[in-house]
Amino acid sequence: MRALLVSVLLATVAMAATEAADSPREAATALARRAARAEKLKQDAQAYLYYAEASALQPQNRKYAGKMEALRTRATRQSPPVIPKAGKSDGDATPEPEHPFVEPFDNLTEREMAQSRELKDIPALRGQSGVQSFDLTGTSRELFDKLTTAYGLEVVYDGDYPKTDAPIHYKVDPSTFHQALEYLQVATSSFIIPLSPRVMMVAKDTQQKRTELEQTISVSVPLPAISTTQELTEIAQVVRQATNVEKIAWDTSQGRIVIRDRISRVVPAVALLDQLLSYRPEVMIDVEFLQVSSSDLKNYGFHVTDRLQAYYLGQILRSATTTSGVAHLLTFGGGKTLIGLGIAEAQALFNETLTTSRSLYRAQLRSVAGQNATLHVGEKYPVMTNGYVGTVNSSQGTLFRPPPSFTFEDLGFSMKVTPYVHGMGEVTLTLETSFEVLTGQAVNDVPVIGRRAMNATVRLRDGEWAVLGGIMATTKSKASSGLAGFSQLPLLGHLFRDVSIDDEDSQVLIGIRPRLLSLPPDQIVTQRLRVGPDVRPYTRF
Numbered sequence: 010m011r012a013l014l015v016s017v018l019l020a021t022v023a024m025a026a027t028e029a030a031d032s033p034r035e036a037a038t039a040l041a042r043r044a045a046r047a048e049k050l051k052q053d054a055q056a057y058l059y060y061a062e063a064s065a066l067q068p069q070n071r072k073y074a075g076k077m078e079a080l081r082t083r084a085t086r087q088s089p090p091v092i093p094k095a096g097k098s099d100g101d102a103t104p105e106p107e108h109p110f111v112e113p114f115d116n117l118t119e120r121e122m123a124q125s126r127e128l129k130d131i132p133a134l135r136g137q138s139g140v141q142s143f144d145l146t147g148t149s150r151e152l153f154d155k156l157t158t159a160y161g162l163e164v165v166y167d168g169d170y171p172k173t174d175a176p177i178h179y180k181v182d183p184s185t186f187h188q189a190l191e192y193l194q195v196a197t198s199s200f201i202i203p204l205s206p207r208v209m210m211v212a213k214d215t216q217q218k219r220t221e222l223e224q225t226i227s228v229s230v231p232l233p234a235i236s237t238t239q240e241l242t243e244i245a246q247v248v249r250q251a252t253n254v255e256k257i258a259w260d261t262s263q264g265r266i267v268i269r270d271r272i273s274r275v276v277p278a279v280a281l282l283d284q285l286l287s288y289r290p291e292v293m294i295d296v297e298f299l300q301v302s303s304s305d306l307k308n309y310g311f312h313v314t315d316r317l318q319a320y321y322l323g324q325i326l327r328s329a330t331t332t333s334g335v336a337h338l339l340t341f342g343g344g345k346t347l348i349g350l351g352i353a354e355a356q357a358l359f360n361e362t363l364t365t366s367r368s369l370y371r372a373q374l375r376s377v378a379g380q381n382a383t384l385h386v387g388e389k390y391p392v393m394t395n396g397y398v399g400t401v402n403s404s405q406g407t408l409f410r411p412p413p414s415f416t417f418e419d420l421g422f423s424m425k426v427t428p429y430v431h432g433m434g435e436v437t438l439t440l441e442t443s444f445e446v447l448t449g450q451a452v453n454d455v456p457v458i459g460r461r462a463m464n465a466t467v468r469l470r471d472g473e474w475a476v477l478g479g480i481m482a483t484t485k486s487k488a489s490s491g492l493a494g495f496s497q498l499p500l501l502g503h504l505f506r507d508v509s510i511d512d513e514d515s516q517v518l519i520g521i522r523p524r525l526l527s528l529p530p531d532q533i534v535t536q537r538l539r540v541g542p543d544v545r546p547y548t549r550f
Contacts, residue, residue, distance in 0.1 A: 033066040037062075037063040037064075037070070037073065038063075040060070040062050040063040040066070041060065041063045041073060041076075044057075044059030044060045044063065044076070047059060053080050053083040054084040056080055057077060057080040057081065058084075060073050060076045060080065061077050064077055071204045071205035071207070072163055072208050075204045075209075076165050078165075078204075078210065078222075079165050079166055079167050079168050079170075079210060080168050083169070084168075131203075131224070131226065132203040132205055133203055133206065133549075134162060134187075134190075134209055134550050135207065136160035136161060136162050136186030136187075137160045137161045138185075139185075140183035140185055141160075141183060141184065142181065142182055143155075143159075143180065143181050144179075144180045145178075145179045146177070146178045146179070147176055147177065148172075148173055148174050148175075148176060149174055149177065149199065150166065150170075152177060152179050152196075152197065153193065153197075153211055156186075156189055156190065156193060157209070160189070161207070162186070162208070162209060163209070164208075164209055164210075164211055165204070165208065165209075165210050166210070166212070167211065167212035167213070167218065167222065169212070169218075170199075170211060170212055170213060177196055179193065179196055187550075190550070194214070194548070198214050199212065199214055200212060200213075200214040200218075200219065200223075200545075201548055201550050202222050202223060202224070202548075203550045209550065210222065214545055219271065219273075220271075223271045223272060223273060224271070224272050225269070225270065225271055225272075226269070226271075226272055226275055227267060227268070227269040228267070228268050228275055229266070229267050230265060230266045230267075230279055230282055230283070230286075231264065231265050232266060233286055237380065241259060241266070244282065245257055245259070245266070248268075248278050248281055248282050248285070251277075251278075251281060251540075252278040252281065252540060253274060253543060254269075254274050254278045255269070256268070256269040256270060257269075266282065268282075272548070272549060273540075273541075273546040273548050273549065274546065276549050277539070277547075280536060284535065284536060289377040289378050289379065289530075290377065290525060290530070291375065291376070291377050291527045292375070292377065292378065292430065292523050292524065292525060293375050293523070293524040294373065294374040294375070294376065294382065294426055294428065294438070294521060294522070294523055294524075295371070295372075295373055295521070295522040295523075296372045296374065296424070296521050297370070297371050297372075297521075298369070298372075298386070298517060298518070298519060298520075299367070299368075299369055299518045299520065300368045300515070301365075301366075301367045301515075301518075302364075302365070302366050302367075302514065302515040302516075303363075303364065303366075303513070303514050304363070304364040304365075304511070304512070304513045304514075305361070305362075305363055305364075305510075305511075305512040305513075306361065306362040306509070306510070306512075307360070307509070307510040307511075308358055308359075308360040308507070308508070308509045308510075309358055309359050309360070309507075309508055310358055310489075310491070310503065310507040311356065311357055311358070311504050311505065311506070311507065319349070358507060370386065376426075376428055377428075378428055378429055378430045379428075380427070381425050381426065381427040382426055382427075383423070383424065383425045383426075384422075384424045384425075384426075385419050385422070385423045386421050386422045386423075387420045387422060388419075388420055388421060389418065389420070390417065390418050390447070390456075390458075391415040391416070392415065392416055392418050392458070393413045393415055393455055394413075394414050394415065395413060396412075396413030396414070396454075397410050397411060397413070419445065420445050420446060420447065421444070421445065421446075422442070422443075422444050423442070423443050423444075423445070424440065424441070424442045424519075425440070426438055426440050426441075426521070428523060430525065430529045431468075431529075432531055432532075433471070433529060433532060434471060435468055435469065435470055435471070436468070436469055436471065437467070437468045437469075438466070438467050438468075438469065438521065438523060439466050440463075440464065440465045440467070440477060440521070441462070441464050442463045442464070442477070442519070443460055443463075444461045444462075445460045446458070446459050447459070463477070467521075469521075469522070469523055471524060471525050472522065472523075473522065473523075474520050475520065475522070476519070476520050477519045477521060481516045481517075482514070482515040482516075483514050484512070484514075485510075485511070485513075486510070486511045487508070487509070487510050487511075488509045489508045490506065490507050491506025492506075
């Protein structure tokens with residue numbers, strides 16, 4: 010008997026030494042076997058602990074983690090919380106702890122911190138490629154075991170999943186593993202939770218189980234540069250009503266929409282949101298302003314001076330004498346003074362001056378269908394809207410006079426255009442144009458602004474120009490000047506007057522052309538989304 014005890018003791022020591030020398034993989038396998046035996050004996054709490062230790066030794070083995078999660082519910086039921094009994098204390102003295110203080114948080118390395126920040130992608134099953142046909146009869150567990158084995162997958166079951174149920178006849182034509190598992194989900198009223206590319210969990214398709222087991226994710230969807238608050242609000246309401254997502258928020262600082270819910274709701278919500286945001290075609294609108302001005306100045310006629318000058322020419326017959334038999338004539342007095350008058354100076358004028366100028370201004374506006382774009386060419390002018398004028402007499406001294414308030418008016422040319430895309434060929438443009446200038450008048454020190462506006466709707470082909478209208482100004486003036494009295498004579502008057510004729514023309518034309526930058530909605534294939542009924546949504550795996 011003593012020899013038998015010694016041999017048993019040596020065998021136990023050898024087994025312990027062997028277990029101590031086992032690798033983590035072998036130790037995890039041994040723990041998994043113990044967990045399987047405990048699960049058969051209905052010791053779910055003990056099996057959960059064994060699977061937890063095996064998962065800690067082999068973190069990359071998703072099967073151990075799946076088994077642990079499947080047993081969590083039943084293990085919790087078998088292990089109710091134990092409320093410690095209050096011990097006796099002497100007065101107000103605090104009992105000393107039996108163990109020394111241990112820091113609750115471990116010190117993490119920088120590498121561990123960097124790895125903890127990396128988010129994992131949503132697990133997706135990757136079964137063997139190809140199609141297979143099935144004609145099986147068995148319980149739900151038996152059917153899932155056979156299908157997963159055929160496609161090279163592993164399956165774990167939720168702790169509350171029934172182990173036995175009514176046999177089901179399952180027959181499908183050649184199908185991929187996605188199609189075969191989808192049909193089996195419907196046939197067994199179950200749903201699949203991917204744990205890794207090769208491991209999946211199966212649970213009963215109930216609202217409670219979906220809430221407990223289905224993964225919850227948060228997705229951030231970037232918004233396009235051109236989006237209005239009203240448009241985003243309407244899109245968010247459509248997405249919420251169509252997919253029943255619980256939480257959807259708008260991050261205005263970074264221009265993103267954040268959706269948080271279960272995977273079966275978030276995936277179709279994101280797909281629907283991408284389609285609604287990308288279906289607005291972009292349009293580039295080319296605007297050109299052409300200003301042409303011409304001037305013709307003519308000056309012809311005779312320029313006659315209207316002033317006469319007197320010139321002194323000397324004196325004659327002041328004295329006369331004769332010598333040697335010639336009569337001598339003497340004129341008494343001062344004689345005659347000669348005064349000369351200058352005749353009016355005349356100049357013939359035949360001049361003509363021609364001037365032509367052209368200036369071109371080009372601009373481009375980028376917008377999306379249904380959203381307006383504005384263009385302003387000019388300046389902002391301050392206009393007083395409220396002020397205190399006049400003098401105020403007060404015996405109490407100087408009174409405070411508030412400063413006047415101003416508003417800035419856009420002077421010059423302003424245009425607002427809204428494009429609407431009709432397929433690949435045509436675009437409708439709704440235009441609102443205005444031209445504002447100062448008139449030079451004022452009412453109560455407030456300047457009067459003249460405004461001319463034009464509203465139009467034009468439908469053009471892609472890349473086609475249209476002249477919307479223009480601002481045309483024509484000035485003609487004629488002036489004549491000449492010698493008073495003579496310039497009005499019927500025929501001779503042309504010799505005494507100067508004529509000036511000035512003809513000026515100014516035209517400003519506005520041309521516009523739309524160009525499509527992206528495909529219109531009728532050219533984009535709408536993606537079909539599979540969501541399933543509200544009580545049993547489609548699970549992506």
